[in-house]
Amino acid sequence: LRMATHLLLEPAHGPLTADQRELVTTARGERERLRAMVDELLDLVRIEAEAGALHRRPIDPRALLASVAEAHRSVARAKGVELVVERSSEVPTLEGDAERLSIVLSNLVSNAIRHTPEGGTVTLATSVDETNIHLRVRDTGGGIPDRERQRIFERSVSLGGGLERDRHGLGLTIAREIVVQHGGEIAVSSAVGAGSEFVV
Numbered sequence: 001l002r003m004a005t006h007l008l009l010e011p012a013h014g015p016l017t018a019d020q021r022e023l024v025t026t027a028r029g030e031r032e033r034l035r036a037m038v039d040e041l042l043d044l045v046r047i048e049a050e051a052g053a054l055h056r057r058p059i060d061p062r063a064l065l066a067s068v069a070e071a072h073r074s075v076a077r078a079k080g081v082e083l084v085v086e087r088s089s090e091v092p093t094l095e096g097d098a099e100r101l102s103i104v105l106s107n108l109v110s111n112a113i114r115h116t117p118e119g120g121t122v123t124l125a126t127s128v129d130e131t132n133i134h135l136r137v138r139d140t141g142g143g144i145p146d147r148e149r150q151r152i153f154e155r156s157v158s159l160g161g162g163l164e165r166d167r168h169g170l171g172l173t174i175a176r177e178i179v180v181q182h183g184g185e186i187a188v189s190s191a192v193g194a195g196s197e198f199v200v
Contacts, residue, residue, distance in 0.1 A: 001027075001031045002028075002031055002035070005024055005027050005028040005031060006028070008024045009021070009024055009025070009028070037170070040170040040171060040174060041170060043103075043170075043174055044170055044173060044174050044177065047100070047174060047177050047178060047181075048177065054096070054097040054100065054181060054182065055097050055098075055099070056095045056096055056097055057095070057096075057097075057098065058093040058094070058095060059093060059094050059095070059096050059098050059101065060091075060093055061091050061093075061094055061126045061133055061135060062085075062088060062091055062126055064098065064101060064102065064105065064135070065085055065105065065124040065125070065126060065135065066085050067102065068102055068105040068106055068109055068124070069083055069085045069109070069124050071106065072106070072109050072110060072113060075110070075113055076113050076122065079113060079116075079118060080118035080119060081113050081116050081117075081118065081119075081120050081121065081122055082120070082121045082122070083109075083113070083121075083122050083124075084121060084122070084123045084124070085123075085124045085125075086123060086124065086125040086126075088125060088126045088127065091126045091127075091128050091133060092128065092133060094133050096182050097178075097182070100178045100181070100182075101135075101178065101182070101200075103174065103175070103178060104174075104175040104178050104179060104186075104200060105124075105135065105137065105200075107171035107172065107174065107175045108137040108175065108198045108200075109122065109124065109137055110171070111171060111172070112137055112138075112139035112141065112196070112198075113139075115139060115141035115142060115196075116139045116140055116141040116195075117141065117142075120139065120140040120141060120195075121139070121140050122137065122138070122139045122140075123136075123137075123138045123139075124136065124137055124138075125138070134199050134200070135199070135200040136197060136198070136199050136200075137197070137198045138195065138196070138197040138198075139195050139196055139197075140195045141195050141196060142192065142193065142195075143190045143191050143192040143193055143194050143195055143196055144188070144190040144192070144196055145192055149188060149190055152172055152188060153172050153173060153175075153176045153186070154173070175200075179200055184200060185200075186198065186199070186200050187199050
């Protein structure tokens with residue numbers, strides 16, 4: 001499908017009418033969405049199959065956040081969203097699988113950027129209490145309606161319209177699976193019009 005749509009859009013294969021080009025371009029976009037969904041399903045299966053195979057080592061939470069932020073900086077800049085890593089006081093190291101925790105944070109940050117309008121801000125921060133280290137991703141987007149927030153980590157793939165369509169992926173399900181494997185928790189607080197904050 002990928003090759004067919006790509007070839008149809010190549011000038012060498014003859015001109016398309018405006019309507020034909022629009023149809024092929026739409027098909028290409030849907031194919032990309034399908035590919036992303038399949039990749040996420042494969043990731044989820046792999047992560048569950050390797051549930052006991054965490055490669056734990058000491059991790060500096062602040063360095064982890066800084067690394068994830070740097071990887072998303074160009075995407076944020078292209079959308080006109082400011083990406084901020086808050087300075088924090090000393091935070092203890094944590095024992096975890098750096099690669100998998102990066103997947104968690106990358107999912108949260110990419111979602112935050114996608115749902116934050118131009119001129120908004122996505123903030124990464126760490127905090128600590130008596131028993132836990134918290135990794136926070138906060139945005140100034142449109143927020144998540146109550147009914148959506150209750151099922152945001154569920155293993156459902158929605159292809160409906162509006163907000164549902166934007167949230168069709170399994171990224172948050174994968175993120176929760178990895179966090180649970182680490183013995184942690186992931187939660188979200190949000191209000192429509194007031195942005196969202198995910199806390200690991």
